[in-house]
Amino acid sequence: MAIAQEISFRLEQLILDGGLAPEQKMPSERQLATRLGVSRAVIREALHELQGRGVIETRHGKGSFVSQIVSTNEEHTDDGPLLHMFNGHPRTLYDLLEVREQLEGQAAYLAAKRATPQDLHRITKAFSKLDQTDPLTNAKPDHNFHQAIVEASHNPVLVHVLNGLKNLMLLTVQASVANLNPREEMRNKITTQHRRLYQAIMARKPESAKRLATAHVRFVNESMKEIERQGTKIIRVSLDRA
Amino acid sequence: MAIAQEISFRLEQLILDGGLAPEQKMPSERQLATRLGVSRAVIREALHELQGRGVIETRHGKGSFVSQIVSTNEEHTDDGPLLHMFNGHPRTLYDLLEVREQLEGQAAYLAAKRATPQDLHRITKAFSKLDQTDPLTNAKPDHNFHQAIVEASHNPVLVHVLNGLKNLMLLTVQASVANLNPREEMRNKITTQHRRLYQAIMARKPESAKRLATAHVRFVNESMKEIERQGTKIIRVSLDRA
DNA sequence: TTGGCAAAACTGGTCTGACCAGTTGGTAAT
DNA sequence: ATTACCAACTGGTCAGACCAGTTTTGCCAA
16 A cells, blocks of 8 residues: 555544544654655655545644544533433433443443553553542542543544533433442442453453443443332432533 | 645546546546646645545556545535544444444344334334335435334434434445445345344344344444455445435 | 844745656567 | 567655745844
C-alpha cells in the first residue's frame, strides 16, 4: 500500500484510540516527516486524506488539528427525550439496565482482548478509587470504572453509543449506588463483582470478563427490582450534576 | 481557501454532476496539473482528499478512477462523527456489527417476550417484503425488518440507541446486502436466518430469538471478514439515502 | 521597568525537477 | 505467430527552494 495511505490510517487510528484528543494540535508536517522518515510531500498527502475524511482540519500558519466532531467528544449532552422519561418513569431505568447488560458485557469482552498497557493502567487507577469515597453521594468512581473499560474496548461505535447514554447512565449508576450501597451485603457483593471483573480483564480472559460484566449489571437490575418489590421506595436521583 | 481543496471540490462537483461516470478513468496527474495550471503536488493533494472522501480510487501505474458508488448527495442527515469514520475505515463496519450483535439479540429477545399483536403484524408485514425487491440496490426492506423487531421490544432506550445509529446501520446493512446477496449460498443462508428469527418471535420463544438474531449478525460479520480475507474488495457504500 | 514594534522562527502552501516503480503496448528477434 | 524486451505511459517518493500566514523573541524607546 502507498506510504501516504498507511500513514493516514496510522494517524487516524491514533486519534480514534485517544492518543490525540479533539482540538489538539498535531505535530508539524516537518516534524512528522522527520520522525516517520518520509518526505514532507507524503505527509501532506496523508494529511489531505484525513482532511477528506473530516478527521482533521488544517489552518495556514497554525497547524493541523483533530476535528471537534471526531471521537469521544465531550459535549454531547443531548440524550434528548430520554432524560425526561426517566423522571416519573422508573421503568426507563430497567430498560437502560437491559441495554447496559449487553453493551457492558461486550465492552468487557473486547477490553480483555484488546486493552493496551495504558488502558490497563487507566482501568487499574479507576478500580483503585472505587471504595475510597462516600458511596452515597458520589457515583462518579463507579461510572469511571465502567467507562475506562468501555474505552479499552477500542470500538469507537461502542464508545459513541455509551457516550450518548452517558447522562442517563450516570443517573442509573447513581440510583443503584444510592439504593444498593447502604445495604452492607449488597455493597459487598458489588465490590466482589467489580474486583472479579477487574481481575478477569487484567488476566485477559474475554469470556470471563463478559460473563462477569453481564452478571454484574443483571445483579444490579434484579436487586433494584427486588428492593422495589419489598415496598422500599427507590431513591430517586435527579439531574443535579455540577 | 487552499488551491488543493478548491480543486478537490471542483473535481468532486464534476463527478457528481455526471461529468465523469463511475469506474471512469480520470485524467493523469500530469495532465490535470498542466490544464489547471498548478503543480503536480497540488493535484496529488487534491486527489488524496477525494480518496479520503471515497470519491475516487487510485491504482499505481494505472491511474485514478471514480469510485463505483458515488453519492448524488442529498443532505447530510448527520449522525455526527460516526458517518465520517465509515468512509475509508472498514473497521467501523465491524465495530458496528459487534455492537449490533448484542443489541439486536436483546431486541429479538424482548420482542418475542413483549410484542403486541400489532407489533407482530408489523413484523410480519416487513418480513413478507424481504424478498420481493431487487436485493442489490435496496437494503431498506432488510433494515425495516430489523427495525420492526427493535420497536417491538418496547424498550425505549434500545429504540433510542439503535435509532441514533440508524444511518450508520443503513450503511452496514447496505454493505452486507451488496456484498453477500450476490452470492447465492450466502443469500440462502441469510434468508433462512431471517425466517427462523421471524418464526421464533412469532412463536414467542425469547431465548431462541436472541440466539438466532445474535447468530445472524455474527454470520454477516464473519462472512464479510471472510470475503475480505479472500481478497475480494468489499463494496463500499456511501451515503446515498433516497 | 514597561510598552510596543520589528525581526526571527515557527506554521502550512506551492513549485520544480528529478528519480523510482508498476502497467501497457508495440516492436524486434526468434 | 510467438516471445522477449524496451519505451512510454501511469502513479509514488524525494529534495530543496520559496511564498504566505502566525507566534515568539528580543530589543529599543518611553
